[in-house]
Amino acid sequence: MDNVAKFNPLSVRAAKARLGVAISKPIILLLTVLTIGLLFGGLAMVVMADIYAGWLVASLCAAPIMILEWHRGELKQPKSNGVSVDEVLAGNILGKIGKNPTPKDLVRAVSASRGGVFFANRFGITSGFLDNITTDKPADLEKIWQSALAVREKSGSEFISGAVLLVAIVDCAEDRDSLLAHMKLENQDLILGIKWYEHTRHLIEKIKRPRRTGGIARDFAFGYIPTLKKFGQNLSENTGGNAHVELEAHSEELDMLIDTFGSGGRQNVALVGPTGIGKTTIVRAFAERLMDAEQKVPSNLKFRQVYMLDSSALISSAPGRGELEGLMNRVLSEAYSARNIIICLDNAQVFFEEGVGSVDLSNILLPIIEGGGLRIILTMDEQRYLQISQQNSSLVNALNRVNVAPADREQTMTIMQDMLLFTEYQHKVTYMYHALAEAYRLSERYIHELEMPGRAFKLLESSASHDNGGLVTGNSVQQAIEKTIGVKVGVASGEEERDTLMNMEDKIHERMINQTRAVQVVSDALRRARSGVRNENRPIGTFLFLGPTGVGKTELSKALGEVYFGGEDRMIRLDMNQYVMPEDVSRLIADGAKDPNSLTAQAMKQPFSVLLLDEIEKAHPQVLTTLLQLLDEGVMRDVNNREISFRDAIVICTSNAGADRIREYIQRGYKLKDFEKQFIDELISSNQFKPEFLNRFDEIVVFRPLNKEELLQVVDLILAGVNKTMQSQKISVNVADDAKSFLVDKGYDPRLGARPMRRVVQRAVENTIAKQMLGGKVNPGTVIEITLDQVKTALNDGEEASD
């Protein structure tokens, strides 16, 4: 390795590369002019002046021609004859770094290369950044060369290109890991970046290359198809933006298509897979492959054309009874007679089922599919395939089913890179690598209606409108999904948000009295989440709130919704006393289209929420078992087997179980922390909760009953709310202390806690104010003083009225 990593600046290849760089564009122009000058000048001397030396002058044009050809053919990228650095270093770099290079010389050469520009645009690794992490000591070069050879091997690159060398330079930086972390990149990302760069170059070269597609006489032997042309899209001609998609992710399915149609069996294929998985793209790639003379395709498939039928155009053109069948017959007969057509029925279910926008053409299609005279491709999702198999088993038996599997992360990234060539041109933007990675991560979690790679690409496309000066970053993708879901998905960044998180307890206490331990543990969980240090494969926090009614359990949940998610309405609330039967599990996971109030449907619509499961102890054990995965992994599967994420939710279960025991402990003078553990043991031993259920929570928080002082504070909070409401009328209210004590006595119920308090205060205070206002005793700017007598009167009136 040591010998290999040596750089020999005096090698023949290095000299050629330097010459290649030295022959710049002006030199090329000069040589071209010289060629023309010598040739015509020499001939003119012979012809016009009979000077025979003109032959010599004209013949000397061979020298510049040879130099120009040599430059074009070899000097730009001299042939490699070994494995040492100077033999595998890309010509454009080798020619620029001179005979005694330093790391800074490498940076200059890399920054000017296409690979360097690519990494500056896509990864934000600029020449300034590279300059900061390199020295000007020639001795440091050997480490970079060794690293470059290793990176080249890892990425499978032919040469040490600008991109490879750039990654090697970053690899050799002293604080490499922290630098990468700062750029939100991982080790593997840079290697994937090299592959992306080389893959893009390969695709561009492939697009530039002329294609052989059968020539002018290709279709002479095949029939006319006027009706089919009207109702179908020729995928073989209309590859458009998807041209040259390499489809590495689906190469297996593509080969199966070719094998099936190339062999003598049934000439049909049903591509089955969820929406967004790439079924139509496979058909397009198949069409493109058949048209490419250089591809290995059986001769009976070569230059066959794939037509995708437009179902809506067909249905709308034949409104009358039986007309559609006639039209379809005509289209298929044309395709059959033409002898070079493969029909594609995209979303084929619309041709096999009755309903809005659908029609049952099984009677026409089944004989054709069974007969195998006409090649047909059908695409549909698994669910529809199963439905059709129930309705029409003979149809399904006649089909050659090919399952299309979802793409994994690496495949999805490659597919997105392929598609971006067209998207970037269309939207006039440049996508950074971070945008692709973020699109994969966020779409995997929040977009449920599509499968990979479609879901990631859909998000990536919608991010184009959130570009920053033509650059689509990870932040653009976050903005795009925030616009869709309406909540923040990024790490806390704004000063205001940081302030909220740091002072979370104070903000919650603005609307909640005491329960400091509960507030503390919940606030800690949220800080962990927004600073990005939590386990992302679980909900933000899972809490079990235990305690009597009216002590603030629900209030804390609402406060969290408001402080953390920006509104009390950011809450999914389920009363678990409605889930007391085993069959209630199905209501919990029902399809949103059938039951929009099911837990999974609500979480899909609003993943960033407080999920409040009230009175959890009343739910059936089977319901609790269903919830275990939610608490453990932050996911739940709905009735359609879609994985619904709860990883951005705060899950709070509340329970009154053991409320009497809590009161008893408090009355006997115990403090919360003294009996908390024993109390939870009692809940387990009395079979109110199973230990495996309790173990799933991050924290079990016991709420204690409020004492009189705290209840007075609750009254103050309610009064502050009343004053806030009347602020617009410039009126405020002040309640005497003895009146507040009276309100506490009236508003506190040992069983219901402080819950009746709001009602009592509203009745006493708001009624008094209303009467005074209607009696004309209140003007703007007035402070209404409410005495004990007034409160007593208001409450007595109310009681009499209710009697």
Place this chain on the structure above:
Amino acid sequence: MVMLVVSLFQWWYGDGLRERVKFASVRLESLIDYFSFSLLLKTLFSPYRQISAGKVDGALEVQLRAFADKLFSRVIGAVIRLMIMIVGFVVLIISVMYTLLNIILWLALPALPLIGVWLMLIGWNLSWTM
């Protein structure tokens, strides 16, 4: 410097020549593909655009007429295909000659100064009047 000149000649008669030949063969292949010679030969007597190519049932008279139609369609197809093949063949011959000339020039170009010196020494005259 000498090393570079040697390299230039090595490339010229080695990889450079191979590249030239490959480039020429790709161009010829494209031309053959454009005129679809193999397809035209394979389908020389096929009915043109499948006109009157379908199977016809019925009385003898109807079948005879269908046979005649199909024969006519085949003749038309064969004529058109033959014409295209002839045009294509001519273009191909010209292209092959151009390619050969190109390669001969490539081979001879390094020797051009020597030819120039020889022409100068013999005093070959290329005046308009000759």
